[in-house]
Amino acid sequence: MRARLFSVALFMTIAGLAACAANGIGASQANCPEQHATHLTVLIYSGRPNPSTSIAPDTARRLGCAIASLKFEAAATSPPARLGFSGLVVGQLKIPAGTASPLTLTPREMFAQIDGVLYVAHDPDNSVAKLLMGELMDGALAPEVVLDIEEAIR
Protein backbone atom coordinates (compact mmCIF):
# COMPACT_ATOMS: atom_id res chain seq x y z
CA MET A 1 0.00 0.00 0.00
CA ARG A 2 2.75 2.44 0.99
CA ALA A 3 4.67 1.61 -2.18
CA ARG A 4 1.58 2.23 -4.24
CA LEU A 5 0.97 5.62 -2.60
CA PHE A 6 4.59 6.55 -3.23
CA SER A 7 4.21 5.59 -6.89
CA VAL A 8 1.11 7.74 -7.24
CA ALA A 9 2.81 10.70 -5.56
CA LEU A 10 5.89 10.29 -7.76
CA PHE A 11 3.73 10.11 -10.88
CA MET A 12 1.83 13.26 -9.89
CA THR A 13 5.05 15.17 -9.23
CA ILE A 14 6.49 14.16 -12.58
CA ALA A 15 3.24 14.98 -14.31
CA GLY A 16 3.14 18.41 -12.68
CA LEU A 17 6.71 19.18 -13.69
CA ALA A 18 6.04 17.90 -17.18
CA ALA A 19 3.01 20.15 -17.44
CA CYS A 20 5.09 23.14 -16.42
CA ALA A 21 7.82 22.21 -18.87
CA ALA A 22 5.29 21.69 -21.64
CA ASN A 23 4.07 25.21 -21.06
CA GLY A 24 7.57 26.54 -21.37
CA ILE A 25 7.49 27.91 -17.83
CA GLY A 26 10.06 25.63 -16.20
CA ALA A 27 9.17 26.65 -12.66
CA SER A 28 10.43 24.62 -9.75
CA GLN A 29 8.14 23.20 -7.10
CA ALA A 30 9.68 25.65 -4.63
CA ASN A 31 8.04 28.45 -6.60
CA CYS A 32 4.62 26.86 -6.46
CA PRO A 33 3.11 27.80 -3.11
CA GLU A 34 -0.05 26.26 -1.78
CA GLN A 35 -3.14 28.16 -2.85
CA HIS A 36 -6.63 28.63 -1.54
CA ALA A 37 -9.69 28.16 -3.69
CA THR A 38 -10.45 31.34 -5.57
CA HIS A 39 -12.76 32.49 -8.31
CA LEU A 40 -12.56 33.37 -11.98
CA THR A 41 -14.52 36.15 -13.66
CA VAL A 42 -14.62 36.56 -17.41
CA LEU A 43 -14.53 40.19 -18.54
CA ILE A 44 -16.86 40.05 -21.49
CA TYR A 45 -20.20 41.79 -20.89
CA SER A 46 -21.22 45.35 -20.26
CA GLY A 47 -24.90 45.21 -19.37
CA ARG A 48 -25.43 41.80 -17.84
CA PRO A 49 -23.20 40.45 -15.07
CA ASN A 50 -19.99 38.81 -16.22
CA PRO A 51 -19.86 35.02 -16.00
CA SER A 52 -17.81 33.56 -13.17
CA THR A 53 -16.84 30.23 -11.71
CA SER A 54 -14.70 28.88 -8.89
CA ILE A 55 -11.10 27.73 -9.12
CA ALA A 56 -10.09 24.75 -6.99
CA PRO A 57 -6.90 24.95 -4.86
CA ASP A 58 -5.10 22.40 -7.09
CA THR A 59 -5.86 24.42 -10.20
CA ALA A 60 -4.82 27.60 -8.44
CA ARG A 61 -1.53 25.93 -7.45
CA ARG A 62 -0.79 24.86 -11.04
CA LEU A 63 -1.65 28.38 -12.15
CA GLY A 64 0.78 29.83 -9.61
CA CYS A 65 3.38 27.32 -10.79
CA ALA A 66 2.93 28.42 -14.38
CA ILE A 67 3.29 32.07 -13.45
CA ALA A 68 6.26 31.61 -11.12
CA SER A 69 9.02 32.21 -13.61
CA LEU A 70 7.40 35.07 -15.46
CA LYS A 71 8.97 38.43 -14.89
CA PHE A 72 6.65 41.10 -13.51
CA GLU A 73 7.48 44.76 -13.84
CA ALA A 74 5.66 47.95 -12.90
CA ALA A 75 2.81 48.50 -15.36
CA ALA A 76 2.74 51.70 -17.35
CA THR A 77 -0.88 51.18 -18.40
CA SER A 78 -3.96 49.47 -16.99
CA PRO A 79 -5.51 46.38 -18.57
CA PRO A 80 -7.22 47.43 -21.79
CA ALA A 81 -10.91 48.27 -21.51
CA ARG A 82 -12.94 47.24 -24.51
CA LEU A 83 -16.33 45.84 -25.41
CA GLY A 84 -16.41 42.07 -25.79
CA PHE A 85 -13.91 39.66 -24.25
CA SER A 86 -11.06 41.56 -22.63
CA GLY A 87 -9.65 39.21 -20.02
CA LEU A 88 -9.88 36.64 -17.23
CA VAL A 89 -9.75 37.85 -13.66
CA VAL A 90 -8.50 35.50 -10.94
CA GLY A 91 -9.67 36.72 -7.56
CA GLN A 92 -6.53 36.07 -5.56
CA LEU A 93 -3.34 34.14 -6.21
CA LYS A 94 -0.03 33.83 -4.41
CA ILE A 95 2.82 34.44 -6.80
CA PRO A 96 6.53 34.88 -6.00
CA ALA A 97 6.18 38.67 -6.09
CA GLY A 98 3.41 38.59 -3.47
CA THR A 99 -0.31 38.01 -3.40
CA ALA A 100 -1.94 39.15 -6.60
CA SER A 101 -5.42 40.45 -5.86
CA PRO A 102 -6.65 40.38 -8.48
CA LEU A 103 -4.68 38.82 -11.33
CA THR A 104 -5.97 39.78 -14.78
CA LEU A 105 -5.04 37.68 -17.79
CA THR A 106 -5.48 39.55 -21.04
CA PRO A 107 -4.40 38.26 -24.43
CA ARG A 108 -0.58 38.10 -24.25
CA GLU A 109 -0.25 39.95 -20.93
CA MET A 110 -1.17 39.55 -17.31
CA PHE A 111 -1.63 42.26 -14.72
CA ALA A 112 -1.18 41.70 -11.00
CA GLN A 113 -2.33 44.13 -8.36
CA ILE A 114 0.02 43.67 -5.40
CA ASP A 115 -0.30 45.93 -2.36
CA GLY A 116 -2.04 48.52 -4.48
CA VAL A 117 0.66 48.57 -7.16
CA LEU A 118 -0.05 47.28 -10.66
CA TYR A 119 2.50 44.96 -12.28
CA VAL A 120 2.52 43.42 -15.73
CA ALA A 121 4.15 40.31 -17.22
CA HIS A 122 4.20 39.24 -20.83
CA ASP A 123 2.86 35.90 -21.97
CA PRO A 124 3.02 36.04 -25.76
CA ASP A 125 1.70 32.49 -26.20
CA ASN A 126 -1.14 32.94 -23.71
CA SER A 127 0.21 29.82 -22.02
CA VAL A 128 -1.20 30.70 -18.59
CA ALA A 129 -4.66 31.50 -19.92
CA LYS A 130 -4.65 28.28 -21.94
CA LEU A 131 -3.59 26.31 -18.87
CA LEU A 132 -6.41 27.87 -16.86
CA MET A 133 -9.02 27.20 -19.51
CA GLY A 134 -7.80 23.60 -19.82
CA GLU A 135 -8.28 23.10 -16.09
CA LEU A 136 -11.88 24.30 -15.96
CA MET A 137 -14.56 21.68 -15.67
CA ASP A 138 -16.95 21.20 -18.55
CA GLY A 139 -19.96 23.43 -18.10
CA ALA A 140 -18.19 25.82 -15.72
CA LEU A 141 -18.72 28.55 -18.32
CA ALA A 142 -21.32 28.84 -21.08
CA PRO A 143 -20.14 27.34 -24.38
CA GLU A 144 -20.39 30.64 -26.25
CA VAL A 145 -18.23 32.32 -23.60
CA VAL A 146 -15.62 29.56 -23.86
CA LEU A 147 -15.57 29.95 -27.63
CA ASP A 148 -14.98 33.71 -27.35
CA ILE A 149 -12.13 33.18 -24.90
CA GLU A 150 -10.51 30.46 -26.99
CA GLU A 151 -10.69 32.62 -30.06
CA ALA A 152 -9.03 35.50 -28.22
CA ILE A 153 -6.16 33.43 -26.74
CA ARG A 154 -5.62 31.17 -29.74
Place this chain on the structure above:
Amino acid sequence: MLSGEERVVGLGYRGMKIRAVGESLRQAARMEIPAEFWIRPGLTDEEAADGWLLRVRAQSSRGWSEFAEEVASAPAINEVVRETNWQTRWNTPSWVRVRNNCYNFATNVQNNTFALPRAGTGRRFSAYTLSDIEAACLRDGCQTAFLGRNYKIILAVWPSRDFHFYREVAPSSGTVWGRKLGGGNATNLDNSSNVIRDPRLCNRGSYTAISSRSLYVRLSAMLRIAG
Protein backbone atom coordinates in the same frame (compact mmCIF):
# COMPACT_ATOMS: atom_id res chain seq x y z
CA MET B 1 -25.60 79.24 -5.12
CA LEU B 2 -24.96 80.61 -8.55
CA SER B 3 -21.86 82.40 -9.58
CA GLY B 4 -22.18 85.64 -11.49
CA GLU B 5 -21.26 83.90 -14.76
CA GLU B 6 -24.16 81.49 -14.42
CA ARG B 7 -26.80 84.17 -14.13
CA VAL B 8 -29.10 84.80 -17.05
CA VAL B 9 -28.82 88.27 -18.53
CA GLY B 10 -31.14 89.94 -20.99
CA LEU B 11 -34.38 91.86 -21.21
CA GLY B 12 -37.69 90.46 -20.01
CA TYR B 13 -38.40 87.91 -17.32
CA ARG B 14 -35.19 86.54 -15.76
CA GLY B 15 -36.45 84.95 -12.58
CA MET B 16 -37.43 85.98 -9.07
CA LYS B 17 -35.56 87.26 -6.11
CA ILE B 18 -36.80 85.85 -2.81
CA ARG B 19 -36.00 87.79 0.35
CA ALA B 20 -36.92 86.82 3.87
CA VAL B 21 -38.41 89.51 6.08
CA GLY B 22 -39.61 89.66 9.67
CA GLU B 23 -40.09 86.27 11.30
CA SER B 24 -38.99 84.55 8.08
CA LEU B 25 -35.49 85.88 8.63
CA ARG B 26 -35.17 83.89 11.84
CA GLN B 27 -36.74 80.81 10.26
CA ALA B 28 -34.35 81.00 7.33
CA ALA B 29 -31.41 81.23 9.69
CA ARG B 30 -32.60 78.19 11.66
CA MET B 31 -33.03 76.18 8.43
CA GLU B 32 -29.70 77.41 7.07
CA ILE B 33 -31.45 78.96 4.07
CA PRO B 34 -29.98 82.19 2.67
CA ALA B 35 -31.96 85.28 3.63
CA GLU B 36 -32.06 86.25 -0.01
CA PHE B 37 -31.85 84.11 -3.12
CA TRP B 38 -32.83 84.10 -6.75
CA ILE B 39 -34.87 81.61 -8.79
CA ARG B 40 -34.68 81.54 -12.52
CA PRO B 41 -36.40 79.32 -15.13
CA GLY B 42 -34.37 76.29 -16.10
CA LEU B 43 -32.50 76.17 -12.82
CA THR B 44 -34.57 73.13 -11.95
CA ASP B 45 -35.93 70.63 -14.40
CA GLU B 46 -39.57 71.06 -13.57
CA GLU B 47 -41.70 74.15 -13.79
CA ALA B 48 -41.27 73.93 -10.03
CA ALA B 49 -40.29 76.87 -7.95
CA ASP B 50 -41.08 79.98 -9.95
CA GLY B 51 -44.26 78.60 -11.51
CA TRP B 52 -45.52 77.40 -8.15
CA LEU B 53 -44.79 80.72 -6.54
CA LEU B 54 -46.65 82.52 -9.27
CA ARG B 55 -49.73 80.33 -9.04
CA VAL B 56 -49.93 80.70 -5.28
CA ARG B 57 -49.29 84.42 -5.40
CA ALA B 58 -51.72 85.01 -8.28
CA GLN B 59 -54.57 83.59 -6.22
CA SER B 60 -54.33 86.47 -3.78
CA SER B 61 -53.34 89.40 -5.93
CA ARG B 62 -54.81 90.60 -9.19
CA GLY B 63 -51.61 92.45 -10.05
CA TRP B 64 -49.67 89.22 -10.30
CA SER B 65 -51.96 87.65 -12.87
CA GLU B 66 -50.63 89.64 -15.78
CA PHE B 67 -47.09 88.92 -14.69
CA ALA B 68 -47.91 85.20 -14.45
CA GLU B 69 -49.19 85.20 -18.01
CA GLU B 70 -45.94 86.71 -19.22
CA VAL B 71 -43.94 84.04 -17.45
CA ALA B 72 -46.19 81.25 -18.67
CA SER B 73 -45.67 82.34 -22.28
CA ALA B 74 -41.87 82.20 -21.96
CA PRO B 75 -40.32 79.40 -24.05
CA ALA B 76 -39.80 76.11 -22.21
CA ILE B 77 -36.28 75.08 -21.34
CA ASN B 78 -35.59 71.99 -23.43
CA GLU B 79 -32.05 70.80 -23.55
CA VAL B 80 -29.80 67.76 -23.47
CA VAL B 81 -27.86 67.79 -20.22
CA ARG B 82 -24.21 66.83 -20.43
CA GLU B 83 -22.61 65.74 -17.18
CA THR B 84 -19.18 67.26 -16.62
CA ASN B 85 -17.48 65.29 -13.83
CA TRP B 86 -18.77 61.93 -15.00
CA GLN B 87 -15.47 60.01 -15.03
CA THR B 88 -14.63 60.90 -11.46
CA ARG B 89 -18.18 60.22 -10.34
CA TRP B 90 -18.42 56.76 -11.94
CA ASN B 91 -14.86 55.44 -11.64
CA THR B 92 -14.17 56.22 -8.02
CA PRO B 93 -14.34 54.80 -5.46
CA SER B 94 -13.86 51.28 -6.78
CA TRP B 95 -16.99 49.89 -5.12
CA VAL B 96 -19.08 52.41 -7.05
CA ARG B 97 -17.33 51.42 -10.26
CA VAL B 98 -17.94 47.68 -9.87
CA ARG B 99 -21.56 47.90 -8.71
CA ASN B 100 -22.86 50.08 -11.53
CA ASN B 101 -23.03 49.13 -15.19
CA CYS B 102 -23.66 50.87 -18.50
CA TYR B 103 -27.40 51.20 -17.82
CA ASN B 104 -26.78 52.85 -14.46
CA PHE B 105 -24.36 55.19 -16.20
CA ALA B 106 -26.67 55.98 -19.12
CA THR B 107 -29.65 56.77 -16.91
CA ASN B 108 -27.39 58.47 -14.38
CA VAL B 109 -28.87 56.44 -11.55
CA GLN B 110 -25.96 55.48 -9.33
CA ASN B 111 -27.81 53.01 -7.09
CA ASN B 112 -25.24 50.18 -7.08
CA THR B 113 -27.63 47.58 -8.54
CA PHE B 114 -25.88 46.64 -11.81
CA ALA B 115 -29.21 47.49 -13.37
CA LEU B 116 -31.06 45.72 -16.15
CA PRO B 117 -33.72 47.47 -18.23
CA ARG B 118 -36.80 46.03 -16.61
CA ALA B 119 -37.22 46.81 -12.94
CA GLY B 120 -39.58 49.75 -13.26
CA THR B 121 -42.42 47.35 -13.96
CA GLY B 122 -40.81 44.00 -13.26
CA ARG B 123 -41.38 42.91 -16.86
CA ARG B 124 -37.91 41.93 -17.91
CA PHE B 125 -36.90 41.92 -21.54
CA SER B 126 -37.10 38.44 -23.05
CA ALA B 127 -34.31 38.61 -25.60
CA TYR B 128 -31.13 40.54 -26.24
CA THR B 129 -32.57 42.47 -29.17
CA LEU B 130 -32.89 46.19 -29.78
CA SER B 131 -36.69 46.07 -29.75
CA ASP B 132 -37.03 44.04 -26.54
CA ILE B 133 -34.50 46.02 -24.55
CA GLU B 134 -35.72 49.36 -25.81
CA ALA B 135 -39.27 48.41 -24.80
CA ALA B 136 -37.99 47.56 -21.32
CA CYS B 137 -36.22 50.94 -21.16
CA LEU B 138 -39.47 52.68 -22.03
CA ARG B 139 -41.22 50.76 -19.24
CA ASP B 140 -38.53 52.06 -16.93
CA GLY B 141 -39.38 55.63 -17.89
CA CYS B 142 -37.05 56.42 -20.76
CA GLN B 143 -38.67 58.42 -23.56
CA THR B 144 -38.33 58.66 -27.31
CA ALA B 145 -38.75 62.45 -27.38
CA PHE B 146 -37.78 65.03 -24.85
CA LEU B 147 -39.30 67.92 -23.04
CA GLY B 148 -37.44 69.71 -20.29
CA ARG B 149 -33.88 68.79 -19.39
CA ASN B 150 -32.80 65.30 -20.36
CA TYR B 151 -29.90 62.94 -20.79
CA LYS B 152 -29.55 61.56 -24.29
CA ILE B 153 -28.68 57.88 -24.61
CA ILE B 154 -28.29 55.27 -27.34
CA LEU B 155 -28.72 51.52 -27.03
CA ALA B 156 -26.41 48.99 -28.70
CA VAL B 157 -26.80 45.22 -28.60
CA TRP B 158 -24.52 42.22 -29.01
CA PRO B 159 -27.21 40.09 -30.66
CA SER B 160 -28.48 37.34 -28.35
CA ARG B 161 -25.74 38.08 -25.83
CA ASP B 162 -25.74 41.50 -24.14
CA PHE B 163 -26.66 45.19 -24.28
CA HIS B 164 -24.68 48.40 -23.99
CA PHE B 165 -25.51 52.08 -23.64
CA TYR B 166 -23.86 55.35 -24.60
CA ARG B 167 -24.71 58.74 -23.08
CA GLU B 168 -23.83 62.16 -24.42
CA VAL B 169 -21.45 63.82 -21.98
CA ALA B 170 -19.76 67.17 -21.63
CA PRO B 171 -17.14 67.56 -24.33
CA SER B 172 -14.03 69.67 -24.45
CA SER B 173 -15.06 70.34 -28.05
CA GLY B 174 -17.85 69.06 -30.29
CA THR B 175 -20.12 66.17 -29.34
CA VAL B 176 -18.70 63.42 -27.15
CA TRP B 177 -20.34 60.26 -25.86
CA GLY B 178 -19.41 58.34 -22.73
CA ARG B 179 -20.00 54.75 -21.82
CA LYS B 180 -19.29 52.39 -18.95
CA LEU B 181 -17.95 48.91 -19.49
CA GLY B 182 -19.95 46.82 -17.03
CA GLY B 183 -18.18 47.03 -13.68
CA GLY B 184 -15.19 48.68 -15.36
CA ASN B 185 -14.35 52.28 -16.02
CA ALA B 186 -16.52 54.92 -17.62
CA THR B 187 -14.73 56.22 -20.68
CA ASN B 188 -15.27 58.25 -23.84
CA LEU B 189 -13.08 55.94 -25.93
CA ASP B 190 -14.23 53.19 -28.27
CA ASN B 191 -12.64 49.79 -28.95
CA SER B 192 -10.05 51.48 -31.17
CA SER B 193 -9.21 54.01 -28.42
CA ASN B 194 -10.77 56.82 -30.43
CA VAL B 195 -12.95 59.47 -28.78
CA ILE B 196 -16.60 58.57 -29.39
CA ARG B 197 -18.14 61.33 -31.51
CA ASP B 198 -20.98 59.16 -32.79
CA PRO B 199 -21.88 55.79 -31.23
CA ARG B 200 -23.29 54.61 -34.55
CA LEU B 201 -19.93 55.04 -36.24
CA CYS B 202 -17.50 54.06 -33.48
CA ASN B 203 -15.84 50.67 -32.97
CA ARG B 204 -18.28 48.69 -30.82
CA GLY B 205 -16.71 45.26 -31.14
CA SER B 206 -19.38 42.57 -31.00
CA TYR B 207 -22.17 45.04 -30.20
CA THR B 208 -23.04 45.31 -33.85
CA ALA B 209 -26.70 46.32 -33.55
CA ILE B 210 -27.39 49.91 -32.59
CA SER B 211 -30.66 51.77 -32.31
CA SER B 212 -31.48 54.29 -35.02
CA ARG B 213 -33.10 56.60 -32.48
CA SER B 214 -31.98 58.09 -29.21
CA LEU B 215 -33.73 57.66 -25.89
CA TYR B 216 -34.09 60.42 -23.32
CA VAL B 217 -33.97 60.26 -19.56
CA ARG B 218 -35.57 63.18 -17.81
CA LEU B 219 -33.16 64.81 -15.43
CA SER B 220 -35.68 64.96 -12.62
CA ALA B 221 -36.98 61.42 -13.14
CA MET B 222 -35.17 59.08 -10.77
CA LEU B 223 -35.84 55.91 -12.71
CA ARG B 224 -36.61 52.86 -10.58
CA ILE B 225 -34.00 50.68 -12.17
CA ALA B 226 -32.49 47.63 -10.50
CA GLY B 227 -30.56 44.48 -11.25
